[in-house]
Amino acid sequence: KAGVTQTPRYLIKTRGQQVTLSCSPISGHRSVSWYQQTPGQGLQFLFEYFSETQRNKGNFPGRFSGRQFSNSRSEMNVSTLELGDSALYLCASSLGSSWVGLNTEAFFGQGTRLTVV
């Protein structure tokens, strides 16, 4: 069974540009969540989608946006990149509508390493 796939694995962008990251969840999973990981701030929650609807959102500026398609694949977009957006971006997928619980868990992808220069 394939795991969570994130593409690309590495990305270098220039300040002011925009970027789109992709996440393909495990087959059958309908929930996808996104996290930003930096040395200074650690792991921070960006947003979560379930059946193409955003159900939860973290405290990030509007430059960070996401969407989910009918096949559960998700993309996140960062516009007007800043140097501080350099980070490892992780997505996680989960099977059920309850996201995590006794019989469900979140599986993480390997991440996309974004470097803004």
Added chain:
Amino acid sequence: AQSVTQLGSHVSVSEGALVLLRCNYSSSVPPYLFWYVQYPNQGLQLLLKYTSAATLVKGINGFEAEFKKSETSFHLTKPSAHMSDAAEYFCAVSPPTSYGKLTFGQGTILTVHP
């Protein structure tokens, strides 16, 4: 609101020694608790989780953790460290209804010496 504190950003043990990684949490509602491991340039792998069933939770690779409500703790232990356990470990908390949102601690880097 939820928060997680991991005591010790770096822990060093000898191979074969006990591993103890500390995690304290605060939560306004009964939480779910998790331990994840991250190897360099990799994503997060779930070691174990507490979801209000048994308070002593056994996970993969010989790790276990005990939920202690009175101490608001969820410390991770392993009786005998192996070189392959060297990695960064994250404790996380989530209210059952907080879709997608795990609140993570700052992480503890475990070093295992031969």
